Amino acid sequence: MYSRREVNPMLRGIRVSPQWALQRRSEQITALLQQGEQKPFKEVIDISSGDSHRTGIKPISFVRQVLSVCLYPELLHDDTLPVDVRQRAQRLLGECDGGSVGSYTDSCGLPPVQRSVAEFITGRDGGVPSYPHNIFISAGSQTALKVMLKLLVRGKGVSQTGVLTPQPYPHTLPMLLEEVGAVLVPYQLSEEQGWALEPGELHRALTASREHCRPRALYISNPGIPTGHVQSRKSIEWVIQFAAEERLFLLVNEVYQDCVYGEGMEFMSYKRVLFEMGQQYSDMVELASFHSISNGIMGECGLRAGYMELVNVDPAVMVFAKTLLCTDISAPVTGQIALEIMVNPPRPGDPSHSKYTQEILTNRITLAQNAQRAWEFLIGLPGVSCQPVTGGLFIYPRLNLPPEAVEQARSDGLEADVLYSQSLLDEEGVCVGAGCEHGQREDKYHIRLCVLTPSATLEKVLACLGSFHLHFLDQFSQHA
């Protein structure tokens, strides 16, 4: 029989992540609770991922109304639904082959969705033009990133493609790089400076990497995943110069672009800064920018859609990108429709405008207030430090754990932050993310919490975390 040791050797290194193990544990606990087992808690609260609906954030009504009409067009005649809902559904259905969301779309997505995305980007970037033929609709940002990585990968040994990757990184990135056969080249973000990118460190990482691979791309996430750091225009300019000098392809994850709430902060896209730096850059630097409906305020993870904008990419290479997206066939049409609404929401004067705006605003306020509240609470705990967050969905506190806890984890074959997260889950029914998933320096432990959750849920989580934390410290001090 085909056994583990016969599996494609390129994939054999892929391991079940600690996060996956934590989520399985969380499901097992939920199953036990449902079978009537007594625990000190009634349900598991999972705030480990940026999946805000999971813990009770409500979907945006307009998105769901339009989708329900598109799926069941009889609702076009339902007068209880706002007229702009029905008009939007009718327009989008008119763009689907045979008037059905059940038809395949082009591998790059429905043309009207590409057009709306291009208009959205042009508006967002103060008029820097975006063109529909550079927009690739995909089943989420990760699918599109995988396509670009596949195209960039080549060579073996010292000529193998290296991708400069921030540490901490989005937890799915290492597996993706491994799957396509790229070398992860880490550059450390500066926690002390609020997780900012340090030019000297990026230079160091690039130079060091040349001994074992050929760095061809630079991956950035802005706002940072999971750090929440929002890059300044100056920092972006520096990165673009660096990419130009070193001929690096920029892969920029901008999925949290609508989640910037730090005072006086605003999101600035790499594309905009690139074009405002003048032709010597805007004609040359290759850039792929990723966005999706999953992350951010809308939180429609389950519908699966996102887009990639390519800038300065050789048209022959774009043909490959289209063809590869094609082997995954098109993104789900329901997701594409949600994306169209995200980039082209109801306008002032439309019947749904005020409700839409209000719902988005409510989520934004919840996010900003929760981030502040969580930060204040966390820095009050002994042995916890936390950089202020200014964007994104996560807060990423650092745990200064007792040596006895670290020792215990080591003897259990775990990272200390995994031991911490497991214990928190077992004792309090709260599931957080373990920092080791994001790559971290030795003995620097973190946990990850999604703060886009109803405020009452956050309060419950913080209360559990607070009492658990003290108990955990205490336990390992007694132990010593």
Add this chain to the structure above:
Amino acid sequence: MYSRREVNPMLRGIRVSPQWALQRRSEQITALLQQGEQKPFKEVIDISSGDSHRTGIKPISFVRQVLSVCLYPELLHDDTLPVDVRQRAQRLLGECDGGSVGSYTDSCGLPPVQRSVAEFITGRDGGVPSYPHNIFISAGSQTALKVMLKLLVRGKGVSQTGVLTPQPYPHTLPMLLEEVGAVLVPYQLSEEQGWALEPGELHRALTASREHCRPRALYISNPGIPTGHVQSRKSIEWVIQFAAEERLFLLVNEVYQDCVYGEGMEFMSYKRVLFEMGQQYSDMVELASFHSISNGIMGECGLRAGYMELVNVDPAVMVFAKTLLCTDISAPVTGQIALEIMVNPPRPGDPSHSKYTQEILTNRITLAQNAQRAWEFLIGLPGVSCQPVTGGLFIYPRLNLPPEAVEQARSDGLEADVLYSQSLLDEEGVCVGAGCEHGQREDKYHIRLCVLTPSATLEKVLACLGSFHLHFLDQFSQHA
């Protein structure tokens, strides 16, 4: 700048398919018609793909009603919707984290969907048990097939994984094999015997392949894509024996299992036959079976969901499959819900049962009648032969083209069936698939037509095809 010659060498061989070029041409013609250009036809009819909604086949109401309620749960209170629609939606929403289809699911899909699929298979296979943990929900059968292929691929040169592949094959298969780095090992189906699989030919292909690769898997599609051939139990038994003797992993595409309409024919799954052959086979032969909501009677291509059932696969290998599916994140929840309904339709006594049954039956009858009608028409055309079809969505006639047409095509750098299809599109606005996409022996030309389309549309297509065909023959005879 990153140019074509720098693209991952493994992918550089991927070419734009003739089908893609035909569909672009079809879109251009549509755009010209919309701009008011005069043509001998008012619109393009595209029956090249198995995308039945595109040409007007209607979705199944129950599927769409449940989905609309899941997306917009306010509709739970809409009394105009049947009660079983609302009950089903409520139950499925209850299984989604946070009660929202906007939440991620497990990478293998929602557990209730896995359970319903396993029950469906058990029922279909006369009680041969199927287990939810062997069911992997994916964003379509192709995504799951790619995961399995990735796992099976290894080695270089003579040890590189070869996949025995029927010729004609599903047109997306060569690109998929190329992308993952597997060697396509063709075995020719026998057109003269209604596209049946010939044991001798499979032996020949296997033996010959050993000179340049290591055959590790055997790909089958039953009912055949695009041939429509339905395999007999005896033929399946032979294939299973062959796979057992040669230690081949069976990759079985069974997406057309609900489209068998040949008189006295029935679909027999590989899994069922395997288990009915006794333990010496059922404990040993490794099998992956694929099904989806896209193909077949339901035709929900745009919603993107399918499943793979693994049999006799090492649990350690299954963990890899789960992890790889995970890098694509979960299948869209809307698609998963449609899948749940496909495998678990309304039952007798349910308010929606009669309508659901009627709609499915209507599509089935349309399919069977159209297939018969198309076959009778096609064999009446000079220079056309066609095997009777007994399953699937396509009819796949062979064209005996004048040598002058073949010559003309050659000088245009095209296959003769592409020239034929292009001319048909240009002159009559009918888009069919060109046989060369499926791999064919030299000078054996075919076209592919989807027959699941409204009967009136089929009549229009046949009329256009008939007059075009005579004109095409005539043109090249005059030429000579």
